[in-house]
Amino acid sequence: MNIEELYIWRYGKDKLPKGLLEYGKSDVCDTYDEGKRQKFQDHGQWMWKNKDGWRENLPPVLYLVCNKKPGILQFDFLDKYSIKLKIVSEEFLSLLQENGFVDKYDIATVKVVNKKNESLTDKKYYALRINHFDNDSFHLGKGITFQNDVEKKLGISFTVYPDMKLKDNSIKQNFFVLNSIEYGDGIIFRERVLDKVLNLYKPEIYKLSDYSKLWINKGFYPYGNEFMIVK
Structure with missing residues (x-):
């Protein structure tokens, strides 16, 4: 059985195209x-x-x-x-x-x-x-943890989950919001609505598996990079 791909719409920090709002602006x-x-x-x-x-x-x-x-x-x-x-x-x-x-x-x-x-x-x-986050709707799978020297001294770390999957594929909900630093500033959605999301204005979209590769950069990757999904 094919497992439906999950994606995330989440913008980087800067160098965004005209018409979008940069972080902190x-x-x-x-x-x-x-x-x-x-x-x-x-x-x-x-x-x-x-x-x-x-x-x-x-x-x-x-x-x-x-x-x-x-x-x-x-x-x-x-x-x-x-x-x-x-x-x-x-x-x-x-x-x-x-x-x-x-x-x-x-x-x-x-x-x-x-x-x-x-x-x-x-x-x-x-x-x-x-008011209600969707963390409980997912199996997280094996995580990848990032921790630089400063974070290690502070006792904090960050974890992304490239194999995250829905627990129940029969639900009608196709968009999800998580309460976490790693995913909280984006919206996760299912492959079945990808084409409709791509029709909106200049979304920055990644497969969750690719997003995990990018997250270590804390958002400082350019719009239009090789992992970004385009129409």
């Missing part, structure tokens, strides 16, 4: 106040958890503040793993929902703007705050 804020010197701010505790869950509800509207010119941005996926947000276009959200990725997140509308609060794109975007 945007901020998520919940408030715009024209009268303040710092016009965009975070007033809420919506991005933090305590033992009982999220401290506050996700605001209905968030601002993605970027230093870009209007009309350039066309991305369909931007990860903000540090605050457990995945920002997706309306097109990608529809694809996620059509493929069983539902009831796992709180959702907010996202306004993509510059520091003057001017809209940067005509595309519609949403922020998904993940």
Whole structure:
């Protein structure tokens, strides 16, 4: 029996094509106040958890503040793993929902703007705050552990799993989010939706087995490298 291939959509740190947002080149804020010197701010505790869950509800509207010119941005996926947000276009959200990725997140509308609060794109975007991760849906298999000298002194290490497989191939869900440093800033998906994902705007996609080879570089591999899946 053929085992269905798994892939991950996850961007590198820099040198991304026009229309995408590089790592660290945007901020998520919940408030715009024209009268303040710092016009965009975070007033809420919506991005933090305590033992009982999220401290506050996700605001209905968030601002993605970027230093870009209007009309350039066309991305369909931007990860903000540090605050457990995945920002997706309306097109990608529809694809996620059509493929069983539902009831796992709180959702907010996202306004993509510059520091003057001017809209940067005509595309519609949403922020998904993940409430339920899919770690338990996978057999991890044998891992490959990375640990440099500094990490060894600190007693930390990182592990990727090139042979990761779904436990239940009969489920209808085709997109998955993991809560881990190694995979948390991406979205894993099944081969059956690969063509549809490739139709979105400039995705950076790898087979999970190849992603394991790349991960040691901590994201500093160029867009378009030999392992990347292209249409």
